[in-house]
Amino acid sequence: MKRVRFRDSAGNVRGGRWTVENGEELVTAAAGPYGRISFGDEKFAPDEVEILPPCEPTKIVCVGLNYADHAAEQDEEVPDRPLLFLKPPNTVTSHNKTVQLPANKARIDYEAELAVVIGERCKDVTAGAAMDYVSGFTCLNDLSNRDDQEVEQNWVRGKAFDDAAPIGPLVATPEHVPEDATIECRVNGEVKQQSSRDQFIFSVPELIEEITTYMTLEPGDVISTGTPAGVGPLADGDEVAVEVEGIGTLRNTVHIP
Numbered sequence: 255m256k257r258v259r260f261r262d263s264a265g266n267v268r269g270g271r272w273t274v275e276n277g278e279e280l281v282t283a284a285a286g287p288y289g290r291i292s293f294g295d296e297k298f299a300p301d302e303v304e305i306l307p308p309c310e311p312t313k314i315v316c317v318g319l320n321y322a323d324h325a326a327e328q329d330e331e332v333p334d335r336p337l338l339f340l341k342p343p344n345t346v347t348s349h350n351k352t353v354q355l356p357a358n359k360a361r362i363d364y365e366a367e368l369a370v371v372i373g374e375r376c377k378d379v380t381a382g383a384a385m386d387y388v389s390g391f392t393c394l395n396d397l398s399n400r401d402d403q404e405v406e407q408n409w410v411r412g413k414a415f416d417d418a419a420p421i422g423p424l425v426a427t428p429e430h431v432p433e434d435a436t437i438e439c440r441v442n443g444e445v446k447q448q449s450s451r452d453q454f455i456f457s458v459p460e461l462i463e464e465i466t467t468y469m470t471l472e473p474g475d476v477i478s479t480g481t482p483a484g485v486g487p488l489a490d491g492d493e494v495a496v497e498v499e500g501i502g503t504l505r506n507t508v509h510i511p
Contacts, residue, residue, distance in 0.1 A: 256502075257390070258291055258424040259306040260298070267306065268293050272424050272502075300423075305349040308392050308425045309371050309474040314341040315465050316367075316396055316413070320455050320480025327483045336456045336464050339409050341396075341419050341478075349423035349504050353397065355488065356415050357511040361400040362488050365481035366439035366447050366496040369394035370458055371425050372477070377470040384462035387471070390425040393496045393504035394478045395439075398485075420496075420506045421476065431500035437482060440495040449482030 256272040270293035291298045318337035319325040325332050347353060355362050373389030396419065403412025432451070439447035456464070461477055471477075488494070490510040497503040 255390075256424045256426045256430065257308065258422075259308055260291060261304040261306060262293075262298070263302070270298075272300070305423050307346050307348045308422050309389075309476065311343060311346065311474050311476045312472050313343070314345065314369075314394075314419055314476040314478055315339075315469075315471075316341055316478045317456070317461060317480040321449060321453050321482045322455060323449070323453075323483035324481055324485070327485070332455060336461055338465065339413060341414055344416050345414060345419035347417045347420050347506070349420070349506070351417075351420065351506055353417045353420060353506050353508045355397070355417070355508055355510045356399055359399055359401045359510075362508075362510070363398045363400055363485045364439055364441060364446070364488055364494050364496075365396035365398055365485050366437055367394045367396050367478045367481050368431075368435065368437055368451055368498050368501075369421060370462070370477040370479065372471045372475045373473055375470065375472055376462070377466050379462055379466045381457075381459035381463040384459035385428065387462065388428060388458070389473070390427045391431045391498070391501055392421055392425050392476075393423075393498050393501055394476070395420045395494060395496050395504065395506065396478055396481060397488075400487075419478070420494075420504060422504050423502060426501045431498065435499040435501075436497075437499075438495075438497045439484065440497070441486075441488070442493055443495075446486055447482050447484035451479075453482065454479060 258272045371389045376387040399412045434452040
């Protein structure tokens with residue numbers, strides 16, 4: 255199942271199913287959106303409604319350096335345990351929104367990531383049981399203000415600014431997302447990042463076990479699993495697409511004052 259939150263033309267916030275046509279797995283493309291959103295007996299074209307973030311996290315737990323090639327491009331050692339940091343709820347924004355980035359920064363980067371959406375409250379979960387607590391997967395862009403990240407220890411300015419976590423457009427249940435699902439980022443149509451879920455240093459179950467050793471995860475919380483090599487800077491007006499196989503494509507335009 256592929257679940258979506260949206261606001262209809264009357265202003266009602268609804269949850270529905272996003273179904274695709276002719277077996278097409280992409281939910282958006284340059285020519286426009288595919289498929290239909292169903293809410294009871296009503297059906298909507300995706301461009302007829304406002305797509306909302308697919309969940310409402312109390313926190314986003316992000317994983318740094320979870321691909322060996324990204325660690326290498328950052329000139330960092332591969333970590334011996336997951337490198338974790340947090341993004342608060344103010345960072346969340348949705349598919350098709352224009353993202354307002356901080357002004358007067360030399361470099362703000364895109365980072366395409368597969369994100370895990372938690373379905374049940376969990377603490378001290380073993381890797382073997384971890385997937386029982388997963389609602390599904392979505393796309394996330396871990397926008398990063400490198401100017402401040404490089405001089406901070408806690409990365410608040412670097413990672414937690416408003417709109418720093420575009421997420422969506424939907425949540426796909428685990429059976430839709432292959433173990434070797436491709437993860438890709440395109441900027442203005444040009445491929446910048448391309449890798450696969452099977453290149454993770456730490457798997458999704460391992461990440462859940464590690465995170466829940468230290469904190470309770472609530473329904474709707476998100477784990478963003480790290481980005482592959484190819485991160486780079488954004489400019490005002492850039493169009494960013496984060497695509498994950500089995501989920502679809504998260505699209506945003508960025509504005510830098």
